[in-house]
Each structure stands twice: as C-alpha cells, then as structure tokens.
Amino acid sequence: MKEKNRGLAVFTFLVFVFLLGPLLIISVTSFEGGSVLKFPIETFSFKWYENIFKVSMFLTTFKTSIIVSLAGNLLALLLGVPAAYALSRFNFKGKAVLNAVFISPILIPGIVLGFTFLRYIVTTYQLPIYAGLFIGHTIIMLPFVIRVVSSSLSTFDFSIEEAAHSLGASKIGTFIQVVLPNIKSGIIAAVMIAFLESFNNVDISVFMTGPGVSTFPIQMLTYVETYFDPTVAAISVLLMIITAFFMFIVERLMGLSYFTKR
Template sequence: MNQSKHIGLGFVSFLIFLFLLGPLVIISVASFEPSTVLQFPPSGFSLEWYANIFAVSAFMDTFKLSMLVSLLGNLCALLLGIPAAYALSRYEFPGKALLNVLFVSPILIPGTVLGFTFLRYLIVAYQLPLEVALFVGHTILMLPFIIRVIASSMATFDFSIEEAAMSLGASRFGAFFKVILPNIKSGIIAAVLIAFLESFNNVDISVFLTGPGLSTLPIQMLTYVEHYFDPTVAAISVMLMALTAILMFAIERLVGLSYFTKR
C-alpha cells in the first residue's frame, strides 16, 4: 500500500514538473529552428536566430535601457532599503507593523494595478518624463525585495556585537559600516540579484511606463512577436532563462533559498 502511494506521488510530481518545465524545453529546442517560422519539433539545427538578436538594433537598445534602469533603480532601492531593514530589525516602535505592510505592498498589489497607478500619478498628474517615471516605478518595485531579504539576514544577527563595538568607542555609523554590513553582505548581494531579476524581467508595470521611443527588452519582445513569428524571441528567451538560472544559483550559494521562508 505504501509503495503504491509512493509511486502515485512520484507520478504526480513528474506531471507537475512536466507542466512547469515542458514549455521551457519546447521553447529552448524551437530556438534552433533554421527556417523563418517558429515550430516544434525543429526541422534542423541553426544558431542563426541567436546571431539575429545582436543584429536587431531594437533589442540591443532596449537591453541597454533595461540594464540601466535595473542597475540604477537597484542602487536607489538599496540606499533606501538597507536603513529601512535595519530600523525594522533593530528597533520596536509604534507603527512598525504598518510600515512592514507598506513596504511589502508593491508585491501584494497586482502589477497591472500598480502600473496603472504609476501612469495615473507619475506621468499624467506630475508630468514626469517617461525615463524618470520608469526609474521611479522600478525602484519602488525592487524596494520590497531589498528590504525583505536584508531584514531576513539581520534577523539572525546578534546586535549585542554592535553594542560592544559602540562601548569600545565606535560611533553608531562606524559600528554599522564596520560590524553589521560585513556580516550581512551575502544577504545584500542576494537582495540585489533578486531585485535585478524582478526589474529586468518585468512586463506588467513597464508596459504602463513606456511609450514611443522608449521601451524595455521584455516590452520590445512583445512588440516583435506582433509582427514576426521567427525564432528570434525564442532565442532571447533561452538567454534570459540562462541568466536567471545563473543568478538563482548564485543566490542559493550565497544565502540559500530558505532565507525567503524565514519571515
């Protein structure tokens, strides 16, 4: 009876993995199709469409913009998120629970709702340029991931070490930079990587904050498939999947995925 349960559980697990990974495998294989029409199984093997990624200037331009927005927004979110995570982990104060909910709200609110809100206020009401609005929107998007991961790192930190450093003559800022930051650097790196992935691959918010002459790579991919059905987008998808896998492996090596279930 127990053996049959194990077999049934294994079969269900196999179906789940097939459902999750099957489309990725199909896209990966189809990206090597030599003809001008995306199909599976492919009729041959060719790297032509991977080379075509670098030949299409729109992909390269939007890739640079996506990298710039993700990196600058990440830096801004980091400058805001580290002090916020420190305050939430170190002190007890009125309204702490409300602040926790406020900082997590960009994750809880559907992306389309959040994107429309940014469009309504950042662009329509405050008349911000698209570049600035896109930067602000992605910074707000990344902030909860920065705070969440860094706060999880600080949850295991013994703040008596900070007090000991201060009792030996270090200032509060000196103790923070010389004692706390070095001990949570792996959590900071993991937070940066996760926030970068969330920003770089974002579609639902970016679609409201882009327009003619300004687009991110995921939005450009959507625009491309509206006019062409060649395997170029499949090739880009494979490269993005490889990038995501590399970064997730780095995160696992740095802090372990269990960090995201601690709090």
C-alpha cells in the same frame, strides 16, 4: 504503501513536466533553422541567436533595461537597507503597519500598480519616461531588498554592535564596519533578486514606456506582434541562463529558503 509512493512519484513527475515542459520546448524551438517558430524543429541553426544582435532595438532596449534596473537597484538599496535595519533593530509604534506598506508592492497586482503609476507619474506630473521607469522600478524592487536584507538581519546578533560602540566606534562607524560586512551576502542576494524582478518586469513597464524609450521585455512583446520567427525563443533561452546563474549565486549566499518563508 508502495502503491501510494508510486502515485506520488507520478504526480511529482507530472508537476515537473508541467513546469519545465514549456521551457524545454522553447529551448528546442530556438534552434529552428526556418523562419517560423515550430516544434519539433526541422533544421538546426544558431541563426536566430545571431539575429538578436542584428535587431538594433534589442540592443537599445537592453541598455535601457540595464540602466533602469541598476539605477533603481542602487536607490532601492539606499532606501531599503536602512529601512530593513530599522525594522529589525528597533521596536516602535506602527512597525507592523510599516512592514505591510513596504511589502505591499509584492501583494498588489502589477497591473494595478502600473496603472497607478501611469495616472500619477505620467499623466499628472508628466515626468520624463526615464524618470518614470526609474521611480516605478525602484518601488517594485524595494520590498525585495527589504525582505531579503531583513531576513539576513534576523540572525544578526545586535550585541556586537554594542561591543563596537564600547570599543570606541561611532554609530555610523559601527554600521559600516560591523553591520554591513555581516549582512553582505544578504545585500548581494537582494541586489540579484531585485535586479531579476526589475529586468523581467512587464506589467509596470508597459504603462511607463513611451515613444522612443522601451525596456527589453516590452521590446520582446512588440517583436512578437510583428514577427513569428524564433528570435524571441533564443532570447528566452539566454534570459533563462542568466536567471539560473543569478539564482545559483543567491542560493549559495543565503539559501532559497527565503522564498518559502512568509
């Protein structure tokens, strides 16, 4: 019995090393003083962190990413919250099919989705780059919004809706005054998860970006192609911190059990 437990402990340890090792190495290398990425570091410095703010393309693309993610997020909410509500509240024909359609952007490989967007949004309809990015990112965020909001609606007692009705509230009034406040934490969690999904996205954006307009992760890729200094490592560390912070809030609001549910 004891022997078996030790084996399991070693295995668990190895999994953690495998998962967290690269993150640790990246974090360490970001503090390298020289101009070449190396591990372990030879001198210690913050200069590559400073360099992030010196490269103007990082700032420009960061703004682009923020705008696309926030605007897409807003649209995904406007579409996703009512959709999640309808899917949870009502029984209708084709509900299972609709559910599957809404989830499909998670299941379809990003590269396939990206190529499809390129084929239609960019080639056929020749939409401007910003519009294309906006549409593409809305579509990849939508399933996350629907999933997270649905899971918070699954514990919602719809009889309080009837209670509000009987007290004189209209249908829309009930939704705003009773339903929304009770799924508030789900909506905030949805916003954060969708934001991270969009902000970190490469495989869709790579097809949608063009001359002059790029997103932050794409700019990172471009940078690595030309320079081999630790700037990207420094960016990675910052992104990790932001992501961890967001996930901490989501965990506080809803619990991460959402990710283990299917």
